[in-house]
Amino acid sequence: MVLARGFYSRDTLEVARDLLGRMLVRVMDGIVLSGMIVEVEAYTRDDPASHAYRGMTARNRVMFGEVGHAYVYFIYGKHYCLNIVARSRDVEAGAVLIRAVEPVEGVEVMMERRGNGLKSRMRLEMLTSGPGRLTEALGIDARHNGLDLTVGGELYVEEGYSISDDMVETTSRVGVVKGADRPWRFIIKGNRFVSRVRV
C-alpha cells in the first residue's frame, strides 16, 4: 500500500519517526528498486539548518507546497538529496530528508549504478548509506523535484515495517532498537530526529 497524503500531514518530526521501516520504491524502466528507510532527518521551518528557515525561494518552494511531494536538490556540485514534504496543517514548511535505506529489491542494478569508481571496494553497506548514495543508486535526481509520492508511479513510499517505540531503548542522544535483525541506533540532534543502522 502506497502511503497516502494524510500520513505526511502531521508534525514533521512525527512523520520522520514513522518513515523508519517503510519502503522507498523506485520503478525505473519497469524494474523495481527498493530499500527500507533506516535513517531520516526532519527539517522544520524554524530550524536554522533548514532550507526553509529564511523563507520561500525558487529552490525551496516545494517545501512550502503540498505534503507528500518530493523535494530534491543538488548539493556540493555532485549529489542529489531526497526529501519528502511533511508538516501539520498550521505549519508553513517542513520536510524529511531520507538519509539512508537498506537495499531490498534490485540490488544488482543499484550496484551497477553506483559501481563507477568504486570497483571491487563496493560493499553492500556502502550502497545506499547516505543521502547522496541512495539517490544515485535509485536514479533519483532533479527531474523528481515536486513529484507527488502518494500516487504510485516511478517513485513512492509504501508501508513496509513499523518500528514501535517499545523497540527503542533511548538515552539523551542515542537509542537502540531491540529485536530487529540488526541493532539500530537513534540520535536526536536539537529538534531534528536522526536514526541510523548501526554497522
Add this chain to the structure above:
DNA sequence: GCCAAGATCCTCT
C-alpha cells in the same frame, strides 16, 4: 555580477 558556503562522498595518508 561576485563570492562564499553547502542537509556529501571519496581517496589518500
Add this chain to the structure above:
DNA sequence: GAGGATCTTGGCT
C-alpha cells in the same frame, strides 16, 4: 582524520 571535487544557490554590492 583531512582535504579535494564541483557547481548551485542566495546574499550582498
